Amino acid sequence: MRNLYFLKSSSDPNYLEITFQFTPRKPGKQVIQLPIWRPGRYQAQNFAKNIPVLKAYSGGVPIAISKIASSTWTLEASEPVEIRYSYYANQPDAGGSVMEPDLLYINFINCLLYIKGRENERCELHIEKPDGWKSVCTFKNGGKYRELVDSPYIAAPAIFQHKWKCNGVKFSIDVVGSRQALTKKLTDSYEKFTQTQLDWMGTFPVKEYHYMLWVCPNPYYHGVEHTKSTMMVMGPPDRDAYEDLIGLGSHELFHVWNIATIRPAELFPYAYDREVAFSTGWVVEGITTYLGDWFLYESGVWTRQEYLAGLLGNLKLHFDRDAGAQQSLEESSIDLWLDGYGTSLPNKRASIYYKGAVVALALDLQLQAKNGKSLKEVMHKMNAEFGQLKKGYTKADFIRICEEVYGGSLQEFFQNYVEKSTDITTDLQEIFAKSGLKFEKDSAKGWTLQ
Numbered sequence: 001m002r003n004l005y006f007l008k009s010s011s012d013p014n015y016l017e018i019t020f021q022f023t024p025r026k027p028g029k030q031v032i033q034l035p036i037w038r039p040g041r042y043q044a045q046n047f048a049k050n051i052p053v054l055k056a057y058s059g060g061v062p063i064a065i066s067k068i069a070s071s072t073w074t075l076e077a078s079e080p081v082e083i084r085y086s087y088y089a090n091q092p093d094a095g096g097s098v099m100e101p102d103l104l105y106i107n108f109i110n111c112l113l114y115i116k117g118r119e120n121e122r123c124e125l126h127i128e129k130p131d132g133w134k135s136v137c138t139f140k141n142g143g144k145y146r147e148l149v150d151s152p153y154i155a156a157p158a159i160f161q162h163k164w165k166c167n168g169v170k171f172s173i174d175v176v177g178s179r180q181a182l183t184k185k186l187t188d189s190y191e192k193f194t195q196t197q198l199d200w201m202g203t204f205p206v207k208e209y210h211y212m213l214w215v216c217p218n219p220y221y222h223g224v225e226h227t228k229s230t231m232m233v234m235g236p237p238d239r240d241a242y243e244d245l246i247g248l249g250s251h252e253l254f255h256v257w258n259i260a261t262i263r264p265a266e267l268f269p270y271a272y273d274r275e276v277a278f279s280t281g282w283v284v285e286g287i288t289t290y291l292g293d294w295f296l297y298e299s300g301v302w303t304r305q306e307y308l309a310g311l312l313g314n315l316k317l318h319f320d321r322d323a324g325a326q327q328s329l330e331e332s333s334i335d336l337w338l339d340g341y342g343t344s345l346p347n348k349r350a351s352i353y354y355k356g357a358v359v360a361l362a363l364d365l366q367l368q369a370k371n372g373k374s375l376k377e378v379m380h381k382m383n384a385e386f387g388q389l390k391k392g393y394t395k396a397d398f399i400r401i402c403e404e405v406y407g408g409s410l411q412e413f414f415q416n417y418v419e420k421s422t423d424i425t426t427d428l429q430e431i432f433a434k435s436g437l438k439f440e441k442d443s444a445k446g447w448t449l450q
C-alpha cells in the first residue's frame, strides 16, 4: 500500500492545496508529523507555520485530529485516512517552496506530512500544473518518503535544458527564468568539472543527476544539495553569473558523495522531527568547499592563477573575519542549529565552510608532502567504508582514515585545527612553504598567496 499525495494550486495565491492519503498499519492512534528542518540547512525552520489547519476524513466522513506539538498531530483510525490542508508557499529560495504566475517550485520536505516511523514507506505523488507547463523532478512514483523529500520539483511554462552523458550517468542542466543563462561557456565548464569529479571518485552513486537553476528576478545566490540533483537560485537575470554558477555547481556535485552518500552517523538516517547535533560539519562543508574549487582547476575550467585567487578568497574569509573566533570548529558545527547561517555574536563562530576549507587544504598538503597521497585516498576510503555501505561515520572514523592514509598520528593537527580555537596562522604558513607557496600578510595589500 502506497501513501498518496495530491497537490494543486488553490484559488488563494501562494497556497498549495494538499491531500494526503494513508492506511493505518494498526488500528488506534496515528502520529502525523511535518519535518521541522531540511538536510543542507541544519537549523529548525518549522515549516508547520505555513499550515493553518489540518482536516481529517475516513470513508469521506470528518474525524477528529488534534495538534499536540508545533509540527505534530494525532488521530484515531482503523480505516484509510485522508488529510486535507493548505500550505503557504512563499519562500523563494532554493530550500523553500514558491508559487508565482510563471513558476511552481516545491521542496516536499516543507509541506508533505508523514506518519511517524513510516518514513521508508513507498509513496505516490500527483501534482496538477497548468496546461502546457514543463516540469523536472527526480522522484519516481513508488519511491520512499525519504527520496521524495530529497527531490525538489520545478514547473514552468518553459525549461531550458542541456543534457549529456558522463561515465554512463545522465546529466542535465535545467534552467527556468532565463534562456540566456545557458551559455556554451557554462555548459562546457559543467561538463568538464563533472567529468573530473566522476573520474576522481571512480564511482557515482546515482544513474541520473540534474543541475536545476532558477534565474530569479532579484539579486540572489543560493544552492541546496540533494542525492540526484541540486537546486540553485541565482539572480537577477541581467548579471553575469558564470563564476558563481561554476563555483556553486562544482560544490553541490561533490555533496552527492560528501553528505548525500558519505554522511555523519548522527544524520543517518535523517530525523526530520528534531534538531540533530553533529560535530563534523567541517568535514561536510569544509572538504566540499575546498575540493569544489580545486576541481575547477583540475578540470581546466580555472587557470592556476584563477584557482589561487579563489583559494586566497576563501582563506581571507577565515583569516580576516573569523581568525579570532572563540569557538572551535566542532563547537561551531554543533551550534549550526543556533546561529550557523545568519549573524552570530562577534568573535564567537568559526565557519564550517571557510575554516573547514582551511582544514581540508592543510590536510591535503600534509598528506601530499608526506607520501604523495592526498584527500583523494581519504575520500575513497570514506566512500568504501561508509558511503557505499550506507553507514554513518563518526569524527573518530574520519581521523582514523586520515591517519591510515598519512601513515602516522594526526592527533595534534586535529586538536589544533578542529577541537580547539588555536591560532593556526603560523602552522598553515609552514605547510604552504613546504608546497612552495607563500601565504603572508602585508599591511598595505592584506593577505597574499603566491
Ligand SMILES: [Zn+2]
Residues within 6 Å of the ligand: 225, 251, 255, 284, 285, 288
Ligand atoms: Zn555545501
